[in-house]
Amino acid sequence: xxxxxxxxxxxxxxxxxxxxxxxxxxxxxxxxxxxxxxxxxxxxxxxxxxxxxxxxxxxxxxxxxxxxxxxxxxxxxxxxxxxxxxxxxxxxxxxxxxxxxxxxxxxxxxxxxxxxxxxxxxxxxxxxxxxxxxxxxxxxxxxxxxxxxxxxxxxxxxxxxxxxxxxxxxxxxxxxxxxxx
Numbered sequence: 001x002x003x004x005x006x007x008x009x010x011x012x013x014x015x016x017x018x019x020x021x022x023x024x025x026x027x028x029x030x031x032x033x034x035x036x037x038x039x040x041x042x043x044x045x046x047x048x049x050x051x052x053x054x055x056x057x058x059x060x061x062x063x064x065x066x067x068x069x070x071x072x073x074x075x076x077x078x079x080x081x082x083x084x085x086x087x088x089x090x091x092x093x094x095x096x097x098x099x100x101x102x103x104x105x106x107x108x109x110x111x112x113x114x115x116x117x118x119x120x121x122x123x124x125x126x127x128x129x130x131x132x133x134x135x136x137x138x139x140x141x142x143x144x145x146x147x148x149x150x151x152x153x154x155x156x157x158x159x160x161x162x163x164x165x166x167x168x169x170x171x172x173x174x175x176x177x178x179x180x181x
Contacts, residue, residue: 002063002115004107004177009063009077009115016064016073017051023096024076025050032158033130034094058082061115065093065108074099077108079116079125087123089116093136105139110177113143117171124170130155131163145169 001010025031025048032039035050042048053062059082065075075095082089093108109127116122127145129136141147145167153161 001066002111002119003068004111006068007074007104007107007111008066008068008071009108009111010066012051012053012062012064017048019073019096020051020064020076021048023098024094027097029158030094030097033133034092036155058084065095065099065104067099067104074104075108077112079112079120082120082122087121089120089122089125091116091125091127091140100135105135106142109139109143109145113169113174114176117174118176122171124168126169127167128164129167130157131165137165137167140167140169143169144173144175146173 001008003009021042024034025042028039054060059080061079061082063077064073065077066072067074073096075093078092079089080092091109091112093105093112095104095108113125116125125145127136127140128151129140131150146169147165148168149166151164151166154164155162
């Protein structure tokens with residue numbers, strides 16, 4: 001398990017899947033804002049590709065996020081689009097509704113940075129988020145990410161086009177937290 005100040009990133013357990021599906025992916029508004037495509041239901045018992053870990057896909061590393069104090073599942077974190085030639089990847093996370101607004105997002109981003117830079121030896125991490133996702137923007141900027149641009153009207157979300165903000169962090173700019181290991 002990778003640990004931050006208050007969260008741990010661990011392998012996805014089978015018992016995590018029903019909770020994540022019910023609280024993150026079956027929430028149409030949240031899932032529509034988080035996914036790159038339209039929301040669609042997944043039938044019960046189906047192998048949901050957003051949740052089931054495919055160890056043969058080396059371009060994606062999914063984690064379950066747990067609160068360290070009680071080992072309670074609070075969300076997901078992912079390093080995705082991993083490009084081993086250019087040594088870059090994208091950062092993504094989703095917190096259960098009960099875990100939002102408590103500062104966990106900044107800790108999750110810090111631990112993903114540790115994983116990407118210290119463990120994987122990447123050169124660049126990138127985040128794309130909706131322009132109105134103030135929590136993610138704060139979490140990214142608290143960890144040193146720099147706003148590199150706005151992708152105007154690039155996301156079709158629930159009947160409207162929205163801007164996305166592109167943020168990046170280079171290994172040489174990264175300031176590791178002592179607790180993120």
